[in-house]
Amino acid sequence: MAARKVLSRAESQALTREELIEAAERLFYANGYHATSLAAIAAEAGRTIGAVYSNFESKEALCLEVLRSWATARMSRLVNAIAATDGTLEQRLDAIANWWDKQLMADNAPLILAAEYGISVLRDTAQQARTVEACERFIESARVLLLDHLPEGAEANASLLDDAVYGVLGTATGLAVGNVSGVNRGDDRSSEILTATIEFWLGRLGDSVGATTAQTAR
Template structure:
């Protein structure tokens, strides 16, 4: 048998495994969205994908590892769309426009957000998942960092270091998406735009106030209210 034939023979199984993995990821996402993380079973996912449980386990060691793979696949796809939407931005974009672009590309879904928090609740008790969660968080930070760098075009350098803004923005996005699962009147764009404005457009003309000075001011105001009959 020639070397070329041997290589060709070896390539086919790799392509099959790649297709199998992709099909499982697509099926798993559908089941996780429909049933949640806790409600989804490996049997259901295998059946939805049209494979045996053995074929599924040959690609993913556990339901948790499968969920992490689906999460990464979704996140990277949305990250690529965000990158494309913000590519070539050189002028200052209003924070409302940035927020609209973020939500248009992230496309938060209530069912997936809930499934994600179900997973996190269980993953917090499993130390073996910690390193993978850190990797995913780093990938999410890369996406947020790209958004912030594009948003800073045409603006003065913000007072906060970039990495601190990445952390705040990531928490803001996650918090808004979580709140939106039960607060149906929440304006996602407005909420994110407000947070971005505080980081990117805040004025440095106001003097910094120490915690001690702030507390002293609060105590003075409270004392004044106590002695002011009209304040009651």
């Protein structure tokens, strides 16, 4: 029988952290943010409450890691879905719509958790700052995806690009909230609204590039 590998201190801590995040995810999704205690998460992971505080300073910090892990996985799937297309705008928009319907909107639990977390940190400026920092990666990913549709070598107006990024993300957030709250209509067309918003902003960015090119040629 092969000898069992002895984990280093760093490996052991990384394993504990991963187990705590997985346990927190299960309980947060099943019971909600407010009804889940750190003690319950520790018990679910088979760890002590001390192990929780050794890895996360608060329930808010642990919840943010759960949401970050979920969002990272979903963003990775979106990038892979877009990469698997033939590169045309039509195919990419179809991939985005399919990802939205089957990867994001198919499971409300993470979206509900995100809403509960967001409300819980409204008055916590330090945790809000950490949340904003965590979101920067996804904002940058959206920026890259939009830039990828511009003509080769073209540079979009920086201010307009920011408007486009936040316009698309703001629309997506509103549609997700509407889905979770039941405000969206029964014949949910949120993926169509999202892709139409993306097309609108790509049109604005394309017009901006065209205008800049024309002025430069004069």
